[in-house]
Amino acid sequence: MSSADEFDFDVVVIGGGSAGYAAASATARGGLRTVVVEGGREVGGLCILRGCMPTKALLYAAEVKHLAGHAATWGIQVPEVRFDFAQVMARKNAMIADFAGYRRQQLESGRFKFIRANARFVSPHTVELDSGQRLTSAHFVLSTGSVVSTPPLPQLNSVGFLTSDDAMALERLPKSLIMLGGGAVAVEFAQFFARFGVRVTLLQRSGHLLRDFDPDAAQVIETVFRREGIELITGTRLLDARCEGGLKHVTFEHDEQTRTVAAEEIFHGLGRSPNTGGLALPQAGVTTDKHGRIATNTQMQTSAPHIFAAGDCTGPHEIVHVAIQQGEAAAHNILHPQSPRSLDYRLLTCVVFTDPQVACAGLSEVQARAQGREVIVASYPFADHGKSLLMEAKDGFVKLLADPRTGEILGGACVGPVGGELIHEIVAAMCKRMTAGELAAMPHYHPTLAEIWTYPAEELAARVQS
Ligand SMILES: Cc1cc2nc3c(=O)[nH]c(=O)nc-3n(C[C@H](O)[C@H](O)[C@H](O)COP(=O)(O)OP(=O)(O)OC[C@H]3O[C@@H](n4cnc5c(N)ncnc54)[C@H](O)[C@@H]3O)c2cc1C
Numbered sequence: 001m002s003s004a005d006e007f008d009f010d011v012v013v014i015g016g017g018s019a020g021y022a023a024a025s026a027t028a029r030g031g032l033r034t035v036v037v038e039g040g041r042e043v044g045g046l047c048i049l050r051g052c053m054p055t056k057a058l059l060y061a062a063e064v065k066h067l068a069g070h071a072a073t074w075g076i077q078v079p080e081v082r083f084d085f086a087q088v089m090a091r092k093n094a095m096i097a098d099f100a101g102y103r104r105q106q107l108e109s110g111r112f113k114f115i116r117a118n119a120r121f122v123s124p125h126t127v128e129l130d131s132g133q134r135l136t137s138a139h140f141v142l143s144t145g146s147v148v149s150t151p152p153l154p155q156l157n158s159v160g161f162l163t164s165d166d167a168m169a170l171e172r173l174p175k176s177l178i179m180l181g182g183g184a185v186a187v188e189f190a191q192f193f194a195r196f197g198v199r200v201t202l203l204q205r206s207g208h209l210l211r212d213f214d215p216d217a218a219q220v221i222e223t224v225f226r227r228e229g230i231e232l233i234t235g236t237r238l239l240d241a242r243c244e245g246g247l248k249h250v251t252f253e254h255d256e257q258t259r260t261v262a263a264e265e266i267f268h269g270l271g272r273s274p275n276t277g278g279l280a281l282p283q284a285g286v287t288t289d290k291h292g293r294i295a296t297n298t299q300m301q302t303s304a305p306h307i308f309a310a311g312d313c314t315g316p317h318e319i320v321h322v323a324i325q326q327g328e329a330a331a332h333n334i335l336h337p338q339s340p341r342s343l344d345y346r347l348l349t350c351v352v353f354t355d356p357q358v359a360c361a362g363l364s365e366v367q368a369r370a371q372g373r374e375v376i377v378a379s380y381p382f383a384d385h386g387k388s389l390l391m392e393a394k395d396g397f398v399k400l401l402a403d404p405r406t407g408e409i410l411g412g413a414c415v416g417p418v419g420g421e422l423i424h425e426i427v428a429a430m431c432k433r434m435t436a437g438e439l440a441a442m443p444h445y446h447p448t449l450a451e452i453w454t455y456p457a458e459e460l461a462a463r464v465q466s
Pocket of ligand 1: 047
């Protein structure tokens with residue numbers, strides 16, 4: 001590591017979210033003089049304050065309410081399921097305050113310096129803080145996260161809309177809501193609102209929800225959503241938004257016709273963009289790609305070799321464990337430039353916390369086709385599996401992809417009960433490059449949801465060309 005005494009620090013980490021904290025912990029552990037500069041109103045980062053953790057707290061509450069409403073399935077009488085939205089939010093807030101408090105303690109633990117300020121570059125080795133103070137450093141890690149994207153229609157700015165950030169602070173539920181978007185955040189919130197009695201209309205541009213997943217996975221969620229009363233309109237093009245008669249109206253094109261839907265509230269769930277605007281990147285010689293993400297090589301090194309980036313500000317996957325891996329890789333490569341570590345997305349795992357959950361790891365069928373890669377595929381439905389039948393969790397399936405010659409598992413998908421947990425069996429199998437035959441032979445306790453993997457694994461093992 002080329003530390004130079006003329007600098008105030010060996011490493012300045014800009015942004016104290018998941019990626020920044022991971023990077024700073026690792027460089028400090030490696031003995032480097034490290035400082036984290038965090039300029040947000042609150043300390044904790046997106047995952048804790050307004051991302052993974054609060055949304056999953058709310059979705060779990062929605063699932064409990066849903067199960068209570070269906071208790072008669074198991075012979076349990078719940079005369080009337082009622083809820084207190086203020087209490088739902090209060091429990092979520094208490095959990096988040098705890099998690100954020102713990103993260104603050106970690107940041108202030110003294111292992112590295114922690115400064116509350118926004119930082120921007122004034123030269124390749126110098127940043128200036130809000131206070132005017134300047135810090136110089138041999139290396140930097142940029143981990144400034146993301147911001148809600150600009151709304152797809154400028155009219156939405158005057159009409160007004162909710163974002164996932166706003167939804168975290170809602171004091172009352174709207175009666176009706178138009179959800180714009182069909183990605184993970186949009187579908188999770190759509191089901192949350194619908195299960196708490198909000199009339200939801202979801203408008204999605206592409207032909208299916210969750211376009212990053214195989215269409216068979218999306219179809220399950222579309223079926224469940226329609227059954228739960230969510231109005232889904234896919235293949236739309238937004239045209240206009242306006243307020244009229246106390247409601248918010250969205251006009252769009254669908255099936256070559258112009259249609260309008262109205263609701264009390266609009267939710268902009270169309271994604272987030274890298275948060276790089278305040279960094280003055282050109283002063284440091286750091287470039288961005290066409291999506292505005294900080295461009296890096298696989299070692300998380302930017303166009304300025306002493307500056308690294310990690311997390312949502314560089315992407316391409318807005319997933320917290322990936323942000324942490326990137327932060328750790330950046331730290332490793334600052335500490336050990338002679339034996340650099342590269343990010344490898346072979347085991348990329350994605351989970352959407354709807355009910356049923358949607359999870360995938362490794363290669364999908366669509367990706368295999370796009371790459372021209374030959375695979376064998378087998379799937380098995382939860383509607384034909386003992387444990388899920390007991391649970392009345394019959395929507396969805398598991399699917400495995402394997403190499404036709406070696407039988408190595410190349411990917412998996414699980415749409416079903418606790419799919420986000422079940423997919424980790426496939427991540428472990430792929431991590432150790434197991435074959436479908438080895439997975440099928442591995443003991444599985446009965447009756448469990450996990451044993452469902454043995455069915456596609458056995459089928460694929462029988463089809464491997466010997
Ligand atoms: C609603 C929602 C649900 C999600 N659910 C999941 C999920 O279930 N699972 C999952 O894996 N991912 C989920 N994500 C994504 C996940 O939260 C992010 O990928 C992850 O938190 C990104 O971490 P980060 O460190 O890159 O950024 P952040 O945690 O956003 O940290 C960036 C930090 O940089 C600070 N900062 C910005 N600019 C400056 C500056 N100039 N100077 C100083 N500080 C600055 C900010 O204040 C912020 O604290 C969700 C996201 C959303 C929005």
